[in-house]
Amino acid sequence: MSPSKNDIQFFGTLSAAMTHDMKNCLAIINENAGLLTDLAVKAQDRAIPVDPLKAAIISEKIGKLVARADDMIKRFNRFAHSMDYDKETVDLEEAVDLVARLAERIFRQDRIRLTVIPASAPCRIHASRFALLHLIYRAMDILCRHQAEGTSDIEKPVTVRFGTDPNMPEICFTQDSGPEIKLESLFTSPEDQALLARVNMNIRTMDSGAGFCLNTLPPARE
Amino acid sequence: MSEKVLLVDDEKDFLDIMSERMEARGMTVKTAESADQALKILEKESFDAIVMDFKMPGMDGIQALKNIKTRKPELQIILLTGYATVEKTVEAMKIGATDLLEKPADLEALAAKIKQAKAEKMLLVEKKTEDKIKDILKRFGG
Missing domain, CATH: 1.10.287 (Helix Hairpins)
Structure with missing residues (x-):
């Protein structure tokens, strides 16, 4: 692609x-x-x-x-x-770690304080590695901008967790503070929608309104 | 007389080694790890030149440059950058940067620019004093 x-x-x-x-x-x-x-x-x-x-x-x-x-x-x-393969098996924790290290300078500049809670079990999906890295970065960017609304130079704590159900790999992004996160305000642009579709992932918001999760779509029935 | 320099960079290792080498060349060096910290130091102390990283967390080089120049226009600011694009250089010069050097910078070249910056600052201060004297003479009929 x-x-x-x-x-x-x-x-x-x-x-x-x-x-x-x-x-x-x-x-x-x-x-x-x-x-x-x-x-x-x-x-x-x-x-x-x-x-x-x-x-x-x-x-x-x-x-x-x-x-x-x-x-x-x-x-x-x-x-x-x-970008070597269109699709491959990708470990979500490894992907988050790579984005966090690649974007270290940007996160430091945007005052994002990232905490990654290690996955209790391997959390893998079959997708384009590049598109997944892009999606993770985009999710962090959305959360950071959401927290920055109305405030400028504050530290933005972001926590990343992984799902525990091996049949439904999931990455969850939460903020420690900031306005409630609503589903209708997330990944709304056609570009974001296309990115989600490429990785075959869905969004769900947390009941507390403190964050959102990206999870894999259930396999399509034959 | 030695040059008094404020060195601003978010890399502590860079500040340590640069200040050691600059001090070995007779300069008096004070360091700050952010633009905010630099602004606080500038409220209390005066410097012949400020050597500042262009991109830092929090307030970036351009914003810091604007803030410093608004408060103390006579201050000479030399910006250090990883990549000096023509666009960024022009923007920095328009706001009032004295010079812009690409990292890794040659220390001898930087030292020469600091000396030049000090001379320019002295000229500006002299001009300011002269203007003040002229103004007093004008007002009190000297």
Whole structure:
């Protein structure tokens, strides 16, 4: 299936956030390398020996930063490969984890404080991995915007839980505070409806009005 | 005389290492992890230059730039960015950024820009003082 305009926008948004974080990491590696040069120059010009402990600390920092950047690139690579198959078996918890890590910078910027409650049993669906990642991100975005209504710069706590029925995989998104969430205000645009249809998922709101769940449609009868 | 710089970035590791290297070059450096924190510091202290990340959680670089320039127009702000698009650079310059550098930045280039920013700030302060004196002389018939 060809990606929609919204898919491309989603890919662009997450790519920009990821590459920004990678650049930040490179900037810190660059400064640490620069500090080593500073120490070497000082040692040569003023005959001040390089403190071995200081050099070891800098080297350790560089190692940690390289590991951090490598982790980012791996995540980004997994994201890029999410388009490899039209449909595959996808673990919902893994998908939420990947979106949370890819969008870390965006969530930080939007003041979203995300808590993911681990699934008690594997929660898997057969769908397009990319479309599912897009849907999860969209769900978080909807919840964040809903909480931000009437307020601007507040922290937005969001909790993600998984269903326990293996026959009906489900992801639930809840807010700690904010106006009541009504079904008629969720995923109303044709683009959102198309995204739900691609992943073959339904929405249901929670009785408390504190959130909503995305669950798989019961299998169509032959 | 050393340059007094306020360094603003949401990456603490970046602040630590940059301030250490800048201080080794004779600068006096104070750090802030957000634009809000920077604004609070600016209420109490004055700086020759502010080196600030363009994109930060909460108030972003453009918003912070507008706020600082409204309160203290003589302040010189150098923006650091991951990706300097022409559009963003023009927007930042229009609001009053002194300069914009792409990360990872060359420290020697940044140090030169800070020196230049200090000189420009001094000129602005001198001009402001001169205008004040002229105004007093005009009003009291000097």
